[in-house]
Amino acid sequence: MICKITKKKIRPFMSFGKMPIANGFLHKKDFKKEFFFKMEVGFSKDISLFQLNDHPKPKLMFNKNYPFFTSSSNYMIKHFEDYSKWIKEKYFNNVKNIIEIGSNDGTFLKNFKSKRINILGIEPSKNVATIAKKNKINTINKFFSLKTANTLKKFINKTDIICAANAICHIPDLTDLIKGIDKLLSKKGIFIFEEPYLGSMYKKTSYDQIYDEHIFMFSVSSVKKIFELYNFDLIDVKAQKTHGGSMRYVIARKGEYKIKNIVTNSLKNEKKANIDKLKGCLDFKKKCEISKKKLRNKIFSIKKKNKTIAGYAATSKSTTILNYCGIDNRHIDFICDTTKDKVGKFTPKTHIPIVNIKYFRKNLPDYTFLFAWNHKEEIYKKEKKILKKTNWIAHVEI
Numbered sequence: 001m002i003c004k005i006t007k008k009k010i011r012p013f014m015s016f017g018k019m020p021i022a023n024g025f026l027h028k029k030d031f032k033k034e035f036f037f038k039m040e041v042g043f044s045k046d047i048s049l050f051q052l053n054d055h056p057k058p059k060l061m062f063n064k065n066y067p068f069f070t071s072s073s074n075y076m077i078k079h080f081e082d083y084s085k086w087i088k089e090k091y092f093n094n095v096k097n098i099i100e101i102g103s104n105d106g107t108f109l110k111n112f113k114s115k116r117i118n119i120l121g122i123e124p125s126k127n128v129a130t131i132a133k134k135n136k137i138n139t140i141n142k143f144f145s146l147k148t149a150n151t152l153k154k155f156i157n158k159t160d161i162i163c164a165a166n167a168i169c170h171i172p173d174l175t176d177l178i179k180g181i182d183k184l185l186s187k188k189g190i191f192i193f194e195e196p197y198l199g200s201m202y203k204k205t206s207y208d209q210i211y212d213e214h215i216f217m218f219s220v221s222s223v224k225k226i227f228e229l230y231n232f233d234l235i236d237v238k239a240q241k242t243h244g245g246s247m248r249y250v251i252a253r254k255g256e257y258k259i260k261n262i263v264t265n266s267l268k269n270e271k272k273a274n275i276d277k278l279k280g281c282l283d284f285k286k287k288c289e290i291s292k293k294k295l296r297n298k299i300f301s302i303k304k305k306n307k308t309i310a311g312y313a314a315t316s317k318s319t320t321i322l323n324y325c326g327i328d329n330r331h332i333d334f335i336c337d338t339t340k341d342k343v344g345k346f347t348p349k350t351h352i353p354i355v356n357i358k359y360f361r362k363n364l365p366d367y368t369f370l371f372a373w374n375h376k377e378e379i380y381k382k383e384k385k386i387l388k389k390t391n392w393i394a395h396v397e398i
């Protein structure tokens with residue numbers, strides 16, 4: 001495989017086998033048309049970058065049927081309020097123009113709405129972009145790229161803040177993305193983004209972070225090295241609890257801001273934990289294999305006792321767990337989810353029916369697989385009444 005940034009040859013260190021589109025929930029009539037790709041991961045030693053090899057074309061994933069709405073989680077709504085407060089406290093100096101890349105339904109940008117500020121969301125999935133527009137968030141329905149940046153005349157060299165959350169790791173051509181950012185940012189402008197963190201994935205063996213949309217798993221080391229190649233500094237970082245462990249990165253033009261101590265300290269910690277080296281990947285691979293064996297044994301022993309299992313939340317992450325571990329509709333009767341677009345469909349490749357939450361509460365299984373383990377607090381609170389009436393399981397510690 002070829003590193004998506006340095007273009008040097010690298011060897012995949014792990015394969016997850018044949019995978020469908022992680023968010024490709026589908027109707028029975030479409031079972032025969034499913035798309036598959038071989039999911040392998042590799043590591044570029046030069047820039048410490050953990051990345052997918054082959055992946056589906058972005059248009060296959062982010063289109064008019066994209067089933068993820070940021071506002072489906074109260075926790076995420078609150079998180080985006082806090083994220084915007086943090087930006088306002090730390091990096092808000094006479095701001096006039098703000099852009100969000102991958103702005104989804106506008107949940108984040110709405111926190112910046114003011115008469116004095118021009119806000120612009122750039123969102124490739126039509127259905128979520130339409131909701132943002134309905135909510136009066138200025139949004140264009142496009143993929144972000146240098147070409148898109150060139151069309152935004154009002155924002156060229158004048159954007160004070162470009163932000164993103166769980167979007168940058170979805171963009172395969174990072175070089176083009178950075179050129180687009182370079183085009184738009186003012187001299188003192190900053191680019192802030194947060195993404196699932198490689199260090200958290202290693203710590204929890206949460207390999208379900210790896211799926212088609214997550215082309216990169218970033219770390220402080222990789223982000224610093226990537227942006228240095230294009231004359232940018234990584235000036236600040238902040239660990240986040242979201243998505244089972246994320247990291248917020250703040251990028252500025254070289255020499256424009258002082259680099260915070262936390263950046264240097266995080267780099268030291270990553271070195272100690274081998275997050276900047278291939279050794280970290282190889283240790284992770286061993287842990288994944290052990291985790292897979294443990295989960296399969298657990299599921300098979302439950303089924304041997306003729307007990308029922310259902311899933312809670314048809315997450316994109318669950319596609320990796322189910323397919324990597326060979327668990328399907330023979331083991332799991334149904335998965336419940338709050339997303340209207342998913343209910344009535346089936347999970348990709350494993351074809352487990354998706355039902356609404358009411359159905360789950362009325363037909364409680366003996367065991368409930370918590371696929372949205374990263375939303376545990378919110379879900380346990382919501383399911384207080386039935387919490388003790390089923391046994392909760394997951395592939396990570398919950």
Ligand code: TMP
Nearest residue numbers: 073313314315316317337338339372375
């Ligand atoms: P994701 O991990 O791919 O972002 O998907 C999260 C899914 O979890 C989404 O389909 C909505 C679902 N969900 C519930 O069904 N109930 C909940 O309480 C929460 C927080 C999420």
